[in-house]
Amino acid sequence: MDPLLFCGNLVLTRTRAYAMRASEDSGAPSFRIVKSSKRAQQTNNPIREFVQPDPPRKLPEGRSLIKLSNGDPTTYGNLRPPKEVVAHLASTITEGVADGYSLSMGSVAARESIATWATETAGGSSTSKVSYSTKDCFLAAGASGALECALGTIADEGDNILVPAPGFPLFRTIAGGYGIETRRYKLDPEKLWEIDLETIESAADDRTRAILINNPSNPCGSVYSRQHCEEIAQLAARLQIPILCDEIYADMTFGSSEFTPMACVCSDVPVLTVGGISKKFVVPGWRLGWILVHDPVGALDEVRVGLRKMTTRMLCPATPMQNAVEYMLSGFSGHLRDLMKVLEENAALTETRLNAVPGLNCIHPQGAMYAMVMVDTAALGFTDDYQFAEKLIEEEAVEVLPGRCFEADNFFRVVYAAPASILEEAFDRIDAFCRRHIVNE
Numbered sequence: 543m544d545p546l547l548f549c550g551n552l553v554l555t556r557t558r559a560y561a562m563r564a565s566e567d568s569g570a571p572s573f574r575i576v577k578s579s580k581r582a583q584q585t586n587n588p589i590r591e592f593v594q595p596d597p598p599r600k601l602p603e604g605r606s607l608i609k610l611s612n613g614d615p616t617t618y619g620n621l622r623p624p625k626e627v628v629a630h631l632a633s634t635i636t637e638g639v640a641d642g643y644s645l646s647m648g649s650v651a652a653r654e655s656i657a658t659w660a661t662e663t664a665g666g667s668s669t670s671k672v673s674y675s676t677k678d679c680f681l682a683a684g685a686s687g688a689l690e691c692a693l694g695t696i697a698d699e700g701d702n703i704l705v706p707a708p709g710f711p712l713f714r715t716i717a718g719g720y721g722i723e724t725r726r727y728k729l730d731p732e733k734l735w736e737i738d739l740e741t742i743e744s745a746a747d748d749r750t751r752a753i754l755i756n757n758p759s760n761p762c763g764s765v766y767s768r769q770h771c772e773e774i775a776q777l778a779a780r781l782q783i784p785i786l787c788d789e790i791y792a793d794m795t796f797g798s799s800e801f802t803p804m805a806c807v808c809s810d811v812p813v814l815t816v817g818g819i820s821k822k823f824v825v826p827g828w829r830l831g832w833i834l835v836h837d838p839v840g841a842l843d844e845v846r847v848g849l850r851k852m853t854t855r856m857l858c859p860a861t862p863m864q865n866a867v868e869y870m871l872s873g874f875s876g877h878l879r880d881l882m883k884v885l886e887e888n889a890a891l892t893e894t895r896l897n898a899v900p901g902l903n904c905i906h907p908q909g910a911m912y913a914m915v916m917v918d919t920a921a922l923g924f925t926d927d928y929q930f931a932e933k934l935i936e937e938e939a940v941e942v943l944p945g946r947c948f949e950a951d952n953f954f955r956v957v958y959a960a961p962a963s964i965l966e967e968a969f970d971r972i973d974a975f976c977r978r979h980i981v982n983e
């Protein structure tokens with residue numbers, strides 16, 4: 543059964559049971575049970591289901607929970623946004639210069655600064671520069687708001703989009719709510735999670751409205767080479783399907799891995815690129831993201847109008863943040879370098895430590911703040927990755943997300959943004975756990 547459906551039905555069944563019990567027990571005046579919409583019922587987020595179980599899981603006596611589960615770099619307080627940015631935002635608020643509404647798609651100043659920044663960074667060392675102007679940029683409440691706006695604009699109920707597996711479940715959560723079908727294409731762990739392009743080709747049909755590409759990847763921590771990006775672009779051109787690119791981890795790469803913005807290899811494919819500040823500036827709670835429209839072939843005129851209309855559904859994203867983004871994008875490359883140095887060291891620690899554990903195989907991470915770890919569930923005596931992750935919490939108080947949340951059987955995802963000392967403690971526990979459970983080495 544589809545794990546999303548499974549989680550959703552479980553919640554529904556429970557909720558109904560509670561409602562019935564409440565009306566029987568309390569003797570309160572009765573009222574018919576109010577139904578939720580099909581849209582809400584089709585909206586499921588498997589990560590929330592796993593990390594907020596009802597009733598809560600029991601932890602082992604005397605041990606505090608180590609969370610390597612949340613894709614939130616602020617969890618342990620070791621990573622912070624630049625001080626100057628915090629001060630800038632504080633003064634924006636105390637001076638009351640951004641208390642009102644802006645245009646629904648975002649203020650001209652904020653969009654102009656994002657368009658300029660994207661024009662300067664897109665293309666990297668290459669000659670194939672992409673040029674953006676203010677009218678190409680639409681702001682939203684976080685990259686997730688941008689994804690919702692983009693998906694709601696390019697596809698109708700009954701249409702489909704192609705999403706990666708393993709992949710970030712939010713794509714399916716949003717699409718599900720809109721009644722947009724999600725079809726999987728496969729990422730290959732043997733090729734550091736490059737796309738198996740044939741699976742895109744076989745999944746696409748005449749109702750496919752976009753190929754969703756997430757690079758660098760959550761949950762894989764992979765970064766596509768420029769050549770691979772070009773292959774993706776060629777395929778999209780041949781299939782005549784636009785690309786929707788989630789680049790929230792743009793420039794968050796390690797070592798020799800270099801980030802290639804998808805748009806800069808797409809000279810004959812329209813691209814909507816989703817970006818934001820949550821991860822790079824360590825401020826996921828600040829909620830600002832954007833869509834950039836790259837339309838080298840003049841195919842997106844109607845989509846631009848659609849995006850504009852869709853942004854009017856929420857009036858506008860937080861205006862103090864719009865004010866801050868201009869300042870944020872004007873500098874702070876040193877801050878990103880420092881952040882990536884910490885994450886790269888943590889990634890190396892994660893890979894070394896977990897590859898020394900019997901039954902585990904960490905696929906080499908190249909960026910973002912994630913790694914996917916293959917679990918030999920049979921050798922460890924578990925039925926699947928979900929049971930592995932549950933037992934790891936119950937016995938060792940370490941929380942990782944089971945591969946099932948990302949449609950990756952026999953994997954789990956590690957977030958390595960925590961301080962190295964906490965990571966070491968978590969890896970000690972995982973090591974003890976696996977050595978205790980291993981059936982045949």
Ligand SMILES: *Cc1c(COP(=O)(O)O)cnc(C)c1O
Nearest residue numbers: 684685686710760790818820831
């Ligand atoms: C965190 C994340 C998002 C959401 O970003 P916000 O700007 O906080 O909404 C979107 N896509 C991916 C792949 C992410 O990991």
